[in-house]
Amino acid sequence: MSQAAPPTGSVDQICDADLTSLNTLRLPARAHRLARPTTLDALSQVLAERNPAEPLFVIGEGSNLVIRSDLPGLTLSLAIDGMAQVKEDDTHVWVAAGAGVHWDDLVDWTVEQGWQGLENLSLIPGTAGAAPFQNIGAYGVELSQVLEQVTVMDVVTAQVDHFAGHECEFSYRDSRFKSRDRGRYIITGIELRLNKTPQCNVSYGPLKARFGHLSQADISPAAVREHVIAVRQSKLPDPAVLANAGSFFKNPVVTKEQGDALKVRFADLVAYAQADGVKLAAGWLIEQAGWKGKRLGPVGMHSEQALVLVNHGAATSADVVALAEAVRADVQATFGVSLEQEPVLLP
Ligand SMILES: Cc1cc2nc3c(=O)[nH]c(=O)nc-3n(C[C@H](O)[C@H](O)[C@H](O)COP(=O)(O)OP(=O)(O)OC[C@H]3O[C@@H](n4cnc5c(N)ncnc54)[C@H](O)[C@@H]3O)c2cc1C
Structure with a gap:
């Protein structure tokens, strides 16, 4: 009788783990039990x-x-590591x-190799595994534009599966992993x-200003990455210095009629036409509602970027929820627009 091969990889397990720095x-x-599997085998063993x-x-x-x-x-x-080129063709x-x-x-x-596609997504915090969850995006590019496939493990059966990009049901800050299949798969x-x-896609504001006058042959992914990093560092607080979770609300999409009506009332409304309506800049709405740089207890909306909720120290989740509700209520009262939170609530 043949013996099953022992599982490869390892799992770090910590009981009563402190999540404050995570x-x-x-x-x-705290997490009752925190496990960090390094391979698919180790993950299926934990499950x-x-x-x-x-x-x-x-x-x-x-x-x-x-x-x-x-x-x-x-x-x-997940501590599943490794990045590699898996195939290539002429282009x-x-x-x-x-x-x-x-x-x-x-x-x-990838930028160091001279490959193009990810440079606009430079400096977004987080892991590769979380990137498809909310279809990360920045500076006119979304992950969905370059994603070939996602490998997942079913949490119940531990079966490994693959979803092609078009099967991931990507939309603005959303995917099937965040919506209808939430909790069903672990992205491995x-x-x-x-x-x-x-x-390179340099159609977005700050990139257009820097590269718009150049021909494509003169725009390198490395130069775009460098500029994206510089712009992000000048605008967004570094979580290592001032705790935050990036944009706290999604940019709301309203109907064209609602967008037109708001434009009549607010001449400098920041709005972008979409196939399904008009996308409004949540940061602008929050600033106009008076929350830019304003604090409520130990939390506040950032003084340079009103869309970012920051923890000035010793905040609890109740402080965060109270501020988010106050901002949402004021934006609703001022503009009649409902803001949806971007960061995920756990548990
Ligand atoms: C300063 C700052 C700037 C940011 N800028 C941007 C930006 O420009 N664009 C943007 O899109 N986002 C941005 N974000 C948000 C964040 O960086 C992304 O959402 C990132 O993908 C989260 O990765 P994470 O590993 O930290 O995931 P976590 O925050 O740990 O988890 C986020 C969600 O993903 C799920 N998840 C995580 N890993 C897996 C997995 N392997 N399988 C299944 N589900 C999983 C979690 O359950 C949770 O629901 C920013 C955040 C900060 C703090």
Whole structure:
């Protein structure tokens, strides 16, 4: 009788783990049990040993989370590493990365190779595994534009599956993993298709201002990355210095009629035409509602970027929720527009 091969990889497990440094808002919380599997084998072993009745959470680097209280049951933080070119043709390369890879390391490595596609997504915090969850986007580019496939593990059966990009149901800051299949799959890896000959997207404001006058042949992914990093560092607070979870609200999309009516009342409304209506700049709405740089207890909306909720120190999740509700209520009262929170609430 043949013996099954022992599982490869390992799992770091910590009981009663402190999550304060594992979420960029620095909210105090603990995980009943935190496991960090390094391979698919190790992950399936953790799932097999888990009591199916116990709650399960997956976190990456905690840069898009509001942790409301201690997490019961099992919390997984994948440590599946590795990035590599998996194939190429005359015009493209395909690149795979494990879910635990730090996103910006992946961007940096691909840009260094001269491959184009990720440069606009430079310096977004978090892991490669979390990137498809909300279809990360910045400076006119979304992950969905370069994503070839996502590898997942079913939390109940531990079966490994692949979803092609078009099967991930991506939309603005959304995917099937965040919506209808929430909690069903753990994303274990991603594969991206990048261009060998750069065709950089510099249509977005600050990039257009810097590169708009140049021909494509004179715009390198490295130069775009460098500029994106400089702009982000000048506008966004570094979570290592001032705790935050990035944009706290999504940019709301309203009907064209509502957008037109708002434009009549607010001549300098920041709005972008979309196929399904008009996208409004949430940061502008919050600033106009008087919240830019304003504090409520230990939390506040950032003084340079009103869309970013910051923890000035020792905040609890109740402080965050209270401020978010106050901002939402004022924007609703001023503009009749409902703001939707971007960071995920756990548990
Ligand atoms: C300063 C700052 C700037 C930011 N700028 C941007 C930006 O420009 N654009 C943008 O889109 N986002 C931005 N974000 C948000 C954040 O960086 C992204 O959402 C990022 O993808 C989150 O990665 P994470 O590893 O920290 O995930 P976490 O915050 O730990 O988790 C986020 C969600 O993803 C789920 N998840 C995480 N890993 C997995 C996995 N392997 N399988 C299944 N589900 C998983 C979690 O359950 C949770 O629901 C910013 C955040 C900060 C703090």
